[in-house]
Amino acid sequence: MKTRIYGGKLLTRPGVSQAAEGEVWIEDSRILMAGPADRKAAELAGPWDVEINASRCLVLPGFKNAHTHSAMTFLRSYADDLPLQEWLTRAVFPLEAKLTPENIYDCSRLAVMEYLSSGITANFDMYYEMPAAAKASEDCGFRTVFCGGVNDPYGSAEEITALLKDWYERLNGNHPLISFRLGFHAEYTTCAENLKAIAELAQELKAPVYTHNSETRREVKECVGRYGMTPTAYLDSLGMFDFGGGGFHCNYLSEEDIEIFRERKLYIVTNPASNCKLASGIAPLVEYDRAGIGLALGTDGPASNNCLDMFREMFLATALQKLSRHDASAMDAGRVLRMATEGGAMAMGLTDCLELAPGQQADLILIDLDQPNMQPEYHLDKNLVYSGSKSNVKLTMVAGKVLYENGEYHIGADPEEIYARAGRVLS
């Protein structure tokens, strides 16, 4: 199938390139050409099965939501405004324990809908029952990189590594939209024996490892109490990051931790809305950026955020740096836009979803400039980051297929049914 997107402005590498008129030509899931094209060339390159008029739109790679717990949509607005520990122990943990694979399938589809409405074309998901969540993405046509979320309740070191290996084999290479990275929930929920076994598996598979890291001061302090080292230093001492990986949150990295991230080429995925709402802190992104660490952006789960909206995250990623550093020039819009697109793709290992270029996956969005919050059009990248909204997302395409357009979802299921099923999980 051949698709042509014409009449719009392209932002082929957000935060790096400038917007310019052009077309995107797509064959099946991949981009054939992205750039200036005259009518004659387009005719010669055709015939086209689908032609999309992008007039008055900005076309750019979709946002990569680099840290999520999709199925937690079932808990949205169920238990907010509670202290963190009470929220976890009284609301989250007991309710999660009741979830069935079917619940996880339903609630993951609800999250996918929300991703699409916010221009997100891929997510990096950590949750239980990954095969059920993978089926949700496959059925919707959405791209998901899964990340192991094991911790002590999953069993012994043998059981945990067997499970990770099983996921690694089942979720890699079997479906073009699904992949899997090694990972575990966090140092503070996983004992030394289990962590050592995961590190050994990483060595065996020569694979990168991802985990929640240094989200709160307490987490870092307790790890130092246990091992005499920060979470980053301790995990690295086990050989956990010999083949790369990354950390989610990373609000409290030490100088030594930053050096480990830099040396091991680990990615940092920041989650500013969640870190505000749960009162965890502000990640010093300017320092991380200065150290040359790869940065990505994520919403975290809908129970802690509560929305899955990359526009809110982009604004917060820069606004909180400005606020905490007392410097209105900190972390400019272009840098944030790059985090939300190319940065996320790099962190997730999606090296064919980096930009609008030949050979890359056709994971892209159309932003409607004909709305008051996008006017005037002096700096489209600043408009996106400082005043953009999901209401500007006109179309979201994953792997060459239009999954969302003008408020309508094309995901092979009825939205009403998905809402009803997600709403019944706790009843």
Add this chain to the structure above:
Amino acid sequence: MKTRIYGGKLLTRPGVSQAAEGEVWIEDSRILMAGPADRKAAELAGPWDVEINASRCLVLPGFKNAHTHSAMTFLRSYADDLPLQEWLTRAVFPLEAKLTPENIYDCSRLAVMEYLSSGITANFDMYYEMPAAAKASEDCGFRTVFCGGVNDPYGSAEEITALLKDWYERLNGNHPLISFRLGFHAEYTTCAENLKAIAELAQELKAPVYTHNSETRREVKECVGRYGMTPTAYLDSLGMFDFGGGGFHCNYLSEEDIEIFRERKLYIVTNPASNCKLASGIAPLVEYDRAGIGLALGTDGPASNNCLDMFREMFLATALQKLSRHDASAMDAGRVLRMATEGGAMAMGLTDCLELAPGQQADLILIDLDQPNMQPEYHLDKNLVYSGSKSNVKLTMVAGKVLYENGEYHIGADPEEIYARAGRVLS
């Protein structure tokens, strides 16, 4: 003209009442009834000129954007990521000096469009050329309370008070959608003689006075240096607040300032997105609330924010309190929702725009619950504050007239023309 809104859920007093099924009946600009109604009663109360089906929608009073500089849309994304002083002196001030009344008319209309798309039904606007801005609101059918923005460049004490008095007379009582409150730009831009004259005018008119107050540490420090008092204490010592009023921003009020605000029944209008983006600070809203001070919420101008979106402000109003107090339970969603509606109306003196109740103005919005970010529906107030988005705004009504519905504007002008005119201001 009689309008009936049926089939939806009503949030008659956001943050106070719970959502319940009901209808809203409107005659011309006012609400006749808001509450439960059966089909028969609705038939008897008719015939209806307009019937609006609010099925799967939440109906609530519109948001009151209680601090704006509407016409600054012309500067959106023109000069971001600059240090505050450089931004003001190199970008804002020289460009503002070139604005014509016609520019202000055009750019104010662009802001009104954005307000409508975010469910805002009234704004509290401070800018130059108020009659031109008032014409923009009148022509669009939008409600605006203006606030004097005079400072030293406006001239002598006589000139300034004559201007304020002129606005006070021209903009009060002559159009149902327009009113005016006394005000000045800030203590730091207005000399003692001029401030004293404004205070005398407030005494003469027995009128409340509004101003930017304690936005930055530097502003407070410099005022203490000049007068040995904080801005609040100094202005109060002049009799400025004997008839009430309020302050915009108020990030750095002292204990004594808080006591003055409490005693004089002054309102605080907080502007969290602007305060982040310009690195000004976080207003301690929890303390202000505890002291019993009336709180309202505003976007500030589009050059400092950059969007005019009350959903972003609502999230930040609670998220920054949680973050700065290290307490995820601080400033709950209901409190924020009340700030954004009734709190704003009180601060602006719009006592007939407080709630959905008989006799009140029909300034209301319909929120589409049939979108993924509003599901599940456990707590609609939390959904609004923590995951709501302007994409959920289905309809915005001001004074009984539908000005925005399903992305279309009914403001007596072509959006494209407004965009084009606003985009030409700096060319």
